[in-house]
Amino acid sequence: PILLMLTVILSFAATLGVSSLLFNHVFGFPGADPVVPLFGFVFLVALGIDYNIIQMTRVRQETNKVGTRQVVMRALTVTGGVITSAGVVLAATFSALAVIPLLFLAQLAFIVAFGVLLDALLVRALLVPALSIDIGKKIWWPSALSRTEPDEHAATDDDTPGVTPTPESGRIR
Numbered sequence: 001p002i003l004l005m006l007t008v009i010l011s012f013a014a015t016l017g018v019s020s021l022l023f024n025h026v027f028g029f030p031g032a033d034p035v036v037p038l039f040g041f042v043f044l045v046a047l048g049i050d051y052n053i054i055q056m057t058r059v060r061q062e063t064n065k066v067g068t069r070q071v072v073m074r075a076l077t078v079t080g081g082v083i084t085s086a087g088v089v090l091a092a093t094f095s096a097l098a099v100i101p102l103l104f105l106a107q108l109a110f111i112v113a114f115g116v117l118l119d120a121l122l123v124r125a126l127l128v129p130a131l132s133i134d135i136g137k138k139i140w141w142p143s144a145l146s147r148t149e150p151d152e153h154a155a156t157d158d159d160t161p162g163v164t165p166t167p168e169s170g171r172i173r
Contacts, residue, residue: 008048015115040111072132087120
């Protein structure tokens with residue numbers, strides 16, 4: 001949980017930094033309402049946590065059966081499309097606020113849209129799975145999952161549910 005919170009905070013910090021550079025040097029905005037970063041933080045942290053829950057719940061469900069490395073790849077395949085499409089739709093929705101002629105809403109729209117895309121496309125698709133694989137079963141600390149070994153007789157990445165391999169070759173017909 002600590003690592004996942006750090007990825008959400010890192011994503012927010014990167015979004016705020018990029019937004020600040022663009023607002024000051026590209027868009028030439030005269031300033032910002034002091035609550036813009038707070039609103040951006042609330043939206044991005046809430047969404048980042050939701051995306052973490054979706055992805056890591058799937059990983060946790062099967063970790064004892066296969067092991068963290070293999071199940072992270074499976075969970076990324078299963079949840080990746082959902083998280084990416086939800087992020088793109090949400091970013092497009094918030095981008096619509098940018099056309100309203102209020103500086104506060106234009107800045108908030110950019111921060112949330114950029115932050116959601118960064119979180120969905122890079123952090124959840126690359127950073128969290130990579131860190132999960134590198135750290136291995138210790139990612140589950142302090143739970144008992146960090147101390148247990150996966151079932152050696154469980155399915156492997158080559159197994160497909162509902163299809164049995166042939167005894168001669170071990171390959172799927």
